[in-house]
Structures are given as C-alpha cells and as structure tokens.
Amino acid sequence: MNDVSALTPHASSQNGRFVVVNSQAWMADGLTEVQRACFPDLSEAELMGPEHFRQHLQVFPEGQFAVWDNEQRRVAASSTDLRIDVDFAHYAHPYMEEVGNNTLSTHQPGGAWLYGADIGVHPEYRAQGLSTLLYGARQQLVRRLGLRGHVAGAMPKGYCQHADAMPIEEYVYRVGLNELKDPVLSVQLRRGYRVWGIIPDYLDDASCCNYGVFIIWRNPELGWPERARV
Template sequence: MIILKQMYVHNGRKFETLTIRNYTETDVKGLISLQRECFPPPFPQELLWSEEQLDSHIKTFPEGALCALVNGRIVGSMTALIIHFEPESPDHTWVQATDNGSIKNHDPYGNTLYVVDISVSPHYRKLGIGKWLMNTMYELTVYKRLERLLGGGRIPFYHKYSHEISAVQYVEDVMEGKKKDPVLSFLLHCGRSPIRVVSNYLDDKESLNFGVLMEWKNPFYKKTSC
C-alpha cells in the first residue's frame, strides 16, 4: 500500500497544500533536521533518528513511515510498526516495543499498529498537521485489519507538578481540565484513550521517564476464528 494524500491547511492567512506520503531515502536529511527542530535539549539527543534507523524504517515497514510536506518542505513525520500486544500484560518500554527505534522487530502478523514517534515543526503547529498524520495511521490500522493503534505518550509538563502529585493523578487532572500537557492533550484531541501509566518508559527528564499508553480501537475490527 502506497500512501499519498493531499489536502489544504489554513496558516492563518491562506490555505496551503499539505501532502502526506511515505518517506524514502531521499527524505532522510530532511527528517533528521526536523527531529532536531522538534526535540531540542533537554530531550536526549541520542534518541533522535539516525540515518541507520530511518533506513531501517523504510526497508522494514515502508507503509508505516510517513512524512508531511508544505511547499515541498518536510514539516512533520510519523513512524509506526506492527507488534503483538497483550492487554493483560501491558507494561513495556519504548526500547522494547520498537527494538530501540530500529523497528526490526516488526511483526506483519501482529494485532497492533504501534506508534514509534510523531513530529511536527514548531513553525507549523496548530495547523492540524499532527491530526492528519494520526488520522492516516488510523486508516492504516483499518486497512491492515488490526485491533488497535497504540503508543506511549510523553507527559513533558509533569516535572512541574511531580513534587505534588503522582503521574497517574497528573493524567487524571489533564483529562478533567485542571492541567494542560502539550503531548497528552494533543493525543486526547486526536481520539486516543489512556489505558495505563508506565514508569521507565523512555529516558525523558521532563516526563520523569513516565509514558502514558494510549490507544485507538479500530471500530471495524473483527476477530478471526482460528
């Protein structure tokens, strides 16, 4: 399945063409530049994509490698792989789920599309580009007849309140409108639902290494009989 979508987004002055497609080898430098722009320190710079990781994404599961372009410039990206997820044993780390970002553990016979990352240039946020990338992954989940889309969301504002409340309470406060978190709030707006707070999910000082597993259930999923 080759993904190629075009639509319009409004930049506050006019509508511009947004293209979402699978990224290829020719996009690697642009994707690395985007990562540096989206995740400056204190985010661990060793977690940014390398050429080797991006090459592995393209070769292992090209359908799950997406980029978004405005005026020919890469302004967003999203990567996913397929895994087998057991809701009864949900705890895991980002490294375990993604094979340290290489996605070489991609399982075409799995039941879950797992989000490795999503990035949107700070200059192009609030245009809905992240939502369009997420919606495209939902479409891929349906096309692949998978049970769900899943991924661990950061909670980068949690460090501001960690001396007062637990990570679980922080998530509840965001959902109740008492606090706002740029990542958690975005994922909720995209239709994702939190199912569990996981400790030591990712090396992330802002989130104190916590991650929130958030899923989107495929409404068209039908479990096949053996």
C-alpha cells in the same frame, strides 16, 4: 530528488500546501531535522538519525509518514509506526526495547496492532493542523490493514512542571478530565485515544520525568462483542 508529485497522498491540508505521503529515503535528513527539533530533551541514544529512517523503510514502508510542505519543499512533520501484538496485561516496556533501539526490528508483519513509535511536528509548523493529518493517516492505515487499533507510549511533556505537586497518576487523571493541559497527551485524547496505563522509566526525558502513558485507539470498524476484550 525532492518531488512528491508521483507519491500517493494520504491526506492534505485544505489549501493544498501540506500533503501526507509515505516517507522516502531521500527525506532522511529532513526527518532527522524534525526529530531533533521536536525532542530536544531526549538522550542522544534515543534520537532517530538518517540511518534509522532509511532502515524503517526497509522494515515497514507503509507505516512511515511525512508531511511535505509544497511551498518550502521540506519535511514539516512525520510519524513512525510498526505492527505488533500487544499483551495488555504486560504493556509496560521501555521505549527503546519496544522499537528495537530505533531499528523497528520488533516489527511483526502479522501483528494485530499498529504501534506509534514516533510523531513530531517541527516547531516552525505547529498550530497548522499537521498532527491531525498524521493521526488521520495512521488511523486510515489501521482500517486499511484491518488492524485492531493503534497504541503508543505518549510522552506527558507537561508533567515536569507539576511533578513536585502531584504524582503522575493524578496528573494523567486530571489531564483526562481536562483540568490540566498537556502538550502531547491532551492532543491525543482529543483524537479519540484513551489511557490504558502508565509506564515508569519509559524513556530518558526530563520534561516528562521519564514516564510514558500507554494509550489506545480502537478500530471502530471492528466489533468488540466481549467487554473485557481489547
């Protein structure tokens, strides 16, 4: 079954070619293809496979999105999320620990925050606004569930080119000032995310020297009466 017509669309491109829907078990191979094309530097142990994507649908189906290409009838992009409670004083956790070794066993049904475990646009589909569609769907989910916001460990994939010239803190600061462009972090900052902190040994990826950047997007529909409250 390769038909999304019966699925609820969460977003779509203006020309109607691309539509965001909740991922389906029959998409598992296509989701895996996107994952491997997007993250060629990840270790084999950290990559998600078909069995992972099918398991995610058993854990938290509402948090799994796919961008479907109606012309080529294939998955063009995807994202994976779970719900968690966040201790912002102790946010620095390895990626695999945070996502239960890609099983999403760490999902908390009553968690106050949506955690972005994964997002990727197949290289063949980049610069067509698909990540914008996915981030929009995720933020709509936050609003719909009444969550406090969306958090993630961003991969600063451009840092490897600057590691000899500056520490990660300076790199992230300069990306935040728009002095440097990062292929991942810059995109997320443009979508309203803010840097909370840096995570050493977040994952095994040479492109970002194993660093992650903990980012946060707050639900604008909730009040924040206390300045220090997150």
